[in-house]
Amino acid sequence: MKKLTKLLATVLALIFVVGMFAGCNKKTAEGSKKIGMVLSTLNNPFFVSMKEGAEKKAKELGYEIVVLDSQNDAAKERSNVEDLVQQGIGLLIINPTDSDAVANSITVAKDNNIPVITVDRQANGVEVVAHIASDNVAGGKMAGEFILEQLGGKAKMVELQGIPGASATRDRGKGFHDAVDGKTDVKVVASQAADFDRQKGLNVMENIIQATPDFDAVFAHNDEMALGAVKALKAANKKVIVVGFDGNDDAVTAVNNGEMAATIAQQPDLMGSLAVENAVKVLKGETVEKSIPVELKIIKK
Structure with a gap:
């Protein structure tokens, strides 16, 4: 009987700890100064520049940013989003590996009340708060x-x-x-x-x-x-x-x-910077444009 009582007490304690963690995680996500960024690949100078632009702007505005690489793999992309959700991010910036497949990853964030901004590539079939891209x-x-x-x-x-x-x-x-x-x-x-x-x-x-x-x-x-x-x-x-x-x-x-x-x-560093700038506005409860264009120019000799 003593063993059963002890076991029951241990189980109840575990349930309490898990509940506290879940509540803490939700609170962190809602009032977080941590931004998550998932990029399709970092094996490309374009996206490295985007990452650097985002990190520079986050530092300037006093926000933490965690950047993860999906390695052009939609399954890895979803895993990255799940990881960031557990870390208590307040907003997700994502550059999709695939405009259709990314809906699954974005749904993970939205199910946890985390707003999403897409960069460079759009997301099909799912709503986001803003999309930042060149035309x-x-x-x-x-x-x-x-x-x-x-x-x-x-x-x-x-x-x-x-x-x-x-x-x-x-x-x-x-x-x-x-x-x-x-x-x-x-x-x-x-x-x-x-x-x-x-x-x-x-x-x-x-x-x-x-x-x-x-x-x-x-x-x-x-x-x-x-x-x-x-x-x-x-x-x-x-x-x-x-x-x-x-x-x-x-x-x-x-x-x-x-x-x-x-x-x-394109200006990938500016894309990253604008993504963070607008992410901070969203986290502060401000309204942002649904579509945010970044200027293009032709470079020739």
Whole structure:
């Protein structure tokens, strides 16, 4: 009987401790000065700049920020969000690995009364308090128009697409095709995904050079793929116009060296900074815009 009473007391004590922890966690989330940030990958200079911009702004405003890397894996992304929820964040900033799959991760945060801001890529099928991004459609159109201008309105082009399902892939591709489709003497001879990755950009470009060697321009949905394409083209001794997207340091150097013709420059550090700035407003109970644009510009020699 004594053993049973002791066991019962231990169980009740455990229930009490768990309840206290849950209550404490909820309170922390509601009044927290801790912001969680989940990025699709940190194996890309663009998102490293975004992280640095966010961290700088958080420090300036006196907030703690915890940044986690999803490694382009939707399952890892959800695990990261669950981890941050347990850490008692007050708001989640997320750059989705996939615009559809991210709904599961965002739901985890919302179920714990944690507001969410998306950056660069949208979330489909779920509401967030704000979305911060460049106008990717406009940027894709800028790239297409620049190529046509450089080639006198006659072009055979290759398109290197980003991760299938990502809103940036869809929107940059749409803008590009809005600029080039339906025009006489203009043709996209190959359009393949290289997942925003430099090595994949190189591999896909090598395959395209072998299968469809007759082209005079490449539009890559980001600079990493463009830089991979440049390497493949150089190895094949093939000179064509290459245009990337993001304006990262390596791409700007490649433009200045004449290896790339242009890059559509985003400002990832500003995106990160704006995400934190608006996160703090939300945590203070202020209203923020649902869509917050970040200016684009074309960098060319």
